[in-house]
Amino acid sequence: MSGTGDEKKPATLNREWERAKADADSDPTDEQMDVLEDQLAEESARRQHLKARALSDEPELPELHELAPEPDEDPDIEP
Numbered sequence: 363m364s365g366t367g368d369e370k371k372p373a374t375l376n377r378e379w380e381r382a383k384a385d386a387d388s389d390p391t392d393e394q395m396d397v398l399e400d401q402l403a404e405e406s407a408r409r410q411h412l413k414a415r416a417l418s419d420e421p422e423l424p425e426l427h428e429l430a431p432e433p434d435e436d437p438d439i440e441p
Contacts, residue, residue: 390398
């Protein structure tokens, strides 16, 4: 009635599932790494631009689109 004895107990399956879920959560995918690298590159470029602006003799006014928040950055704005 129990079969071959190869069945796993629910507690063992639960532990394996939790371990697999933790592994999946801790290791970023290639797509997630690409997004993080893009964000890092954008932040680096922004900082270099700000540093160059701070060191220049003529202060540069920001472009209008630089002042506006991105649509997904402002939760108060409804699409």
